[in-house]
Amino acid sequence: MITIKKIAKLANVSTGTVDRVIHNRGQVTQENIDKVNEIIEKYDYKINIHASNLALNKKYKIAVCLPKNKNLEYWKLPVIGIEKAAKEFEKVGFSIDYFYYDYTSLSFMKTCGKLLKENFDGLLIAPIFYNESLFFLNEFKKKNIPVILIDSNVEDIPNKTYIGQDAFQGGVLSGKLVSLGISNKKANILIVKITREIDITSIYLQRIKGFYSFFENNKVFDNFTFTEVNVEEFGNGKITKQMFEGIDAIFIPNSRAYIIAEFIKKNNIKGVTIVGYDLLEKNIEHLNKGVINFLINQNPEHQGYLGVSYLYKKLVLKEEIDIENYMPLEIIVKENFDIKK
Numbered sequence: 001m002i003t004i005k006k007i008a009k010l011a012n013v014s015t016g017t018v019d020r021v022i023h024n025r026g027q028v029t030q031e032n033i034d035k036v037n038e039i040i041e042k043y044d045y046k047i048n049i050h051a052s053n054l055a056l057n058k059k060y061k062i063a064v065c066l067p068k069n070k071n072l073e074y075w076k077l078p079v080i081g082i083e084k085a086a087k088e089f090e091k092v093g094f095s096i097d098y099f100y101y102d103y104t105s106l107s108f109m110k111t112c113g114k115l116l117k118e119n120f121d122g123l124l125i126a127p128i129f130y131n132e133s134l135f136f137l138n139e140f141k142k143k144n145i146p147v148i149l150i151d152s153n154v155e156d157i158p159n160k161t162y163i164g165q166d167a168f169q170g171g172v173l174s175g176k177l178v179s180l181g182i183s184n185k186k187a188n189i190l191i192v193k194i195t196r197e198i199d200i201t202s203i204y205l206q207r208i209k210g211f212y213s214f215f216e217n218n219k220v221f222d223n224f225t226f227t228e229v230n231v232e233e234f235g236n237g238k239i240t241k242q243m244f245e246g247i248d249a250i251f252i253p254n255s256r257a258y259i260i261a262e263f264i265k266k267n268n269i270k271g272v273t274i275v276g277y278d279l280l281e282k283n284i285e286h287l288n289k290g291v292i293n294f295l296i297n298q299n300p301e302h303q304g305y306l307g308v309s310y311l312y313k314k315l316v317l318k319e320e321i322d323i324e325n326y327m328p329l330e331i332i333v334k335e336n337f338d339i340k341k
Helices: 004-011 015-022 030-043 049-057 073-088 105-117 130-143 167-180 202-216 257-266 281-288 300-315 334-340
Strands: 060-067 094-101 122-125 147-150 161-164 187-195 224-232 249-251 273-277 294-297 324-326 330-332
Touching (some): 060 300, 073 300, 105 130, 130 202, 167 202, 167 249, 187 202, 257 281
Parallel strands (some): 060 122
8 A cells, every 4th residue: 555655755745745635734735735636546545544543642742942032033933933833733732832941051951951850752942052952952862752953053962853054154154245245355344242141152153153264265355354242232231333433344143133233323334234144123124224234034933833843744754854954044135025025
């Protein structure tokens, strides 16, 4: 008898798509529905009712561990994707338990301690503090359940799946975008690290390393100079006009480029190229005003959706998933934002 995997191969679609067509769960194009149904009819595929009932009766308890998203627009977006996927897979018994941590390494470790004490069928986590995540995930792997990482990767952990961008390559791309906005052979570049506490996360460090790497590997930029400043969003690191004197370009390696853009706009500072991350409302506002030149979109909503989808594939369909699933480094400028929408 033909299997779901065989149907997927013949139709050139995923097994998840075949499963959605068979169980009429939507989220499939009409073209793929027609292709799958044609193969089902041709090979006279019959649903294994007993196996389906077993799958529907089984409950899957999924833990999701993310930073608290109050006043953090970026971290609200993965939750939207997670909820979308959870609704789609509720028929196969998926339930989500959320574990939120403050944007500090101490809070992260306390939350991870709670996760170690409970039992789940799968884990989706944003491991933004590298060393702490490495310790936790080494302990958590003893539970022998699927683990999905989003946003930040921890490469030294085996048997996990990562969904997100290559942070180092994102930094390289940011360097290239900065260089495109500068016509001078000499230029002063400012890297602004905006955090809620000066405790730089692994993804920050990888982006900055990649940023420097671009210029180090292109000798035409030997006369460029670089300055780093730390700005605590709610702390003592204040933004001043003096920071931007003689500056040709600014790189902000996270989603809060709008903070610098607002200052640049308010103080009428001209001729500065700004490269930042993510399609937050305030970032988009300053992109459309021409203050921010480039945004790299990480698509966190889709990361959240894929995270739950991959757990479904692992737990229900028993599929193998690639260890690293890199999201595109999507460049957004004023001229293509409407197309993106």
